[in-house]
Structures are given as structure tokens and as C-alpha cells.
Amino acid sequence: MTDKSTATNWVKARAPSLDDLEIMARDAFAALPETFRALTGNLPIQVADFPQDDVLDDLGIESEFGLLGLFQGIGLAHASAVPTTGEMPNMIWLYRRPILDYWAEHDESLGGIVTHVLIHEIGHHFGLSDEDMEAIERAAG
Template identity: 30%
Template sequence: MLPDDPDAHPPESDDERTESGAALSLTEEEFERLVVDELDALPDEMVEGLDNVIFVTEARPEDGSLDLLGLYEGVALTDRGQYGFGELPDRIILYREPLIAHAGGELDELREQIHITLVHEIAHFYGIDDEELHRLGWG
């Protein structure tokens, strides 16, 4: 269960710490709820154009690292030719353990990192590359 108090004390037991050493431990369902909440909080104009995109969460990237927070898999809107019925959906993946580790185990920081990662990956859907995202302060 998510702590109601964002200033709640970290767990006292090492058993409650994540592999990364972060004091915050969330189940898949709790993490997904945070992602949905942050997705719902995004501006309508950002999400209205998301056609045939699914959002998924996974524990870690395939390589097992904690370096990658999210990933967009698909063809950017700006690179699409004919796109229509029967296309598999693009995917935006958020990685739970790297995001928790990057947030330093703080719930408010985790929410912020989820928000930033969602914006970053949605931008890739719209064809904005990493260089432009860095220029805009979202990289």
C-alpha cells in the first residue's frame, strides 16, 4: 500500500529495501496506479493525439540495468507513412525499479520522475528526438 504521508519514515528493515538500496518499495499494482495518476494529470493537448498507444510497466529493461527509466517502441508520428487499421499499438514502457532508484526512494520524487519520463516518451511518439528534448529541458 502507498504511504499516505509523503514524509513517512523509511522502512527500518533491510528486507523492505529495494535491490538498489532505495527505501521505497511498491508492488506492480501500486506503481501502475502512480503511472495512471501521472498520465491522467498530463495536459489534454498532450494525450489527445495519442492514437494506438499502450502504456505498460515492467520491473527493469531486458538488460537488467537501472539506467533506462522508460522506452518508446513504435514509429514516431512524424515518420509514419500510411498507418491504419490492423497496426499493432506503439508501446510506452516505464521501468519500476530504475524509476524508484532514480527517485532516491522518495515518493514525491518518484511521482516527478514518472511525470518527466511520460512526457519524454510521449514526445518521442510525436517525433521529438533526445537532442530537442534536452534543449527543451526534458532530456
């Protein structure tokens, strides 16, 4: 049974804004081990409501809710020592609305989801594939 005073606290609650999610991502990043953070360099973290249509098309994703985050760029394992002309900088994107949708449908904290997506995208920055990261997660339990 829900306490009436607790339920009242939700009456004026709003979904976290882009700025709120960016703060959560920066806090999650700051909580990662220093040695891990140091390896990422100055990797920018951006937050948008949804991925752009061309991103979804390139990845073959039909729903704008089908992508929670994205590493955009060349992973460290595949990068050359000399940047190529016209090469966009590496960047991590977190997508607010798909993250909130996932949160609403699962029994996980919003902070936990943001942290998981952020670490996953940093894994791509290091050159790990989705399969690599799934194997690491399975091994970690």
C-alpha cells in the same frame, strides 16, 4: 531530527509494486493537459521491473538500471499512413527498478520522476529526439 512517530510509519513500508507504479503512471497521464493527451491516441503504457536484455543490447546500455523508460514503435512524425505488416503497436514502457533506484539517489519525488519519464517517452512518440526534448527543457528553465 526525525519525529519518532514519523519514523515508525516507515517500518512496514514497501517499495511501490508494478501495479502501484502503473497507477502512478496513469494518474500522471490523466493530469496532463487534455489537448496533449488527445494527441497520444490510445498509446498503451506498460510497467516492467527491468527492460529486456535485447532492448538493452539494441540501445548499447550495459546496466539494466540504465534505462528508466522506453518508447517502442514508430514515432508519429515517421509513421506512414498505412501500417506495415508485422509492425508492432506503439507502446511506452516504464521500468520500475531503475526508476526506484534513480529516486533513491536524487532529491525528487517519485511522482515527479514517473511524470518526467512518461512525458519524455510521449515526446518520442511524437517523433522528438532526446536532443529536441533537452532543448525544450532548457528553454522551459
